[in-house]
Amino acid sequence: MNKGNKLYEGKAKIIYETKDKNLVIQHFKDDATAFNNLKKAKIEGKGVLNNRISEYILNNLSQSGIKTHLIKRLNMREQLIKKAEIFPIEFIVRNIATGSLTKRLGIPDGTNLEKPLLEYCYKNDELKDPLISKEHILSFGWATENELRYIDRSTLRINDILTGMFRAIGIKLVDFKIEYGKAWNEESGKKEIVLADEISPDTCRLWDAKTEKKLDKDRFRKDLGNIIQAYQEVARRLGIMPEETNISEVNFGKTIPIKFKKK
Ligand code: UDP
Numbered sequence: 001m002n003k004g005n006k007l008y009e010g011k012a013k014i015i016y017e018t019k020d021k022n023l024v025i026q027h028f029k030d031d032a033t034a035f036n037n038l039k040k041a042k043i044e045g046k047g048v049l050n051n052r053i054s055e056y057i058l059n060n061l062s063q064s065g066i067k068t069h070l071i072k073r074l075n076m077r078e079q080l081i082k083k084a085e086i087f088p089i090e091f092i093v094r095n096i097a098t099g100s101l102t103k104r105l106g107i108p109d110g111t112n113l114e115k116p117l118l119e120y121c122y123k124n125d126e127l128k129d130p131l132i133s134k135e136h137i138l139s140f141g142w143a144t145e146n147e148l149r150y151i152d153r154s155t156l157r158i159n160d161i162l163t164g165m166f167r168a169i170g171i172k173l174v175d176f177k178i179e180y181g182k183a184w185n186e187e188s189g190k191k192e193i194v195l196a197d198e199i200s201p202d203t204c205r206l207w208d209a210k211t212e213k214k215l216d217k218d219r220f221r222k223d224l225g226n227i228i229q230a231y232q233e234v235a236r237r238l239g240i241m242p243e244e245t246n247i248s249e250v251n252f253g254k255t256i257p258i259k260f261k262k263k
Pocket of ligand 1: 092098175203205
């Protein structure tokens with residue numbers, strides 16, 4: 001599948017057109033950002049790892065009946081995906097309190113939540129992705145009641161599947177963010193809701209079950225170092241990144257700060 005024009009460039013990915021109007025190519029960059037773009041760096045090899053990890057996770061979800069945008073991984077950094085009209089909402093699931101939840105509500109870091117907590121944020125960089133309620137989503141028409149009911153159920157199901165998948169490899173799924181879109185379904189001849197974007201250590205908090213060592217983007221946010229080693233550890237435990245992968249062409253593990261401004 002040949003790459004066409006660039007359609008969109010985000011913080012960690014680029015989307016390219018293909019000859020098929022319903023399909024696009026998703027390219028994983030090495031760029032990392034945190035704190036609404038205040039902290040930026042290039043972490044060499046991150047894109048390669050996230051491409052693999054997200055492919056593995058979405059394929060697993062798909063086997064459990066979750067509809068996703070992923071068609072197939074094309075190469076080290078790219079996936080062929082369905083073009084989706086993305087809902088402007090981040091769906092966040094929390095199993096253990098940490099990050100913005102602890103800051104916002106004063107809940108002690110590491111508190112196990114009795115049941116998964118679902119939060120919505122409005123996807124808007126300028127407004128710093130504010131937390132919103134279901135009523136905001138319905139009131140402003142960002143999704144319909146039926147769409148939201150479907151997405152909520154799917155999101156909690158994804159949490160169950162992923163929690164089990166990570167528990168099996170000695171990792172606690174602390175929280176994660178997912179996105180959904182509407183994409184064309186060839187068979188039904190209609191648009192349908194699909195899980196979009198990516199699921200990777202960039203979008204999840206993953207703690208080693210025994211030591212609680214962070215194996216995710218918090219290593220970057222909190223300057224803990226060994227970011228790539230942590231992402232590689234996740235890939236290794238999932239049983240991916242086999243020998244066939246030629247990682248020698250990327251300079252693994254090097255972090256190049258682009259800009260760092262204190263808040
Ligand atoms: N998250 C994400 N993208 C965002 C905001 C959050 O992938 O733009 C993920 C984040 O990695 C974590 C979860 O969503 O796994 C909850 O994040 P939180 O609200 O605690 O965000 P923080 O402000 O601490 O990054």
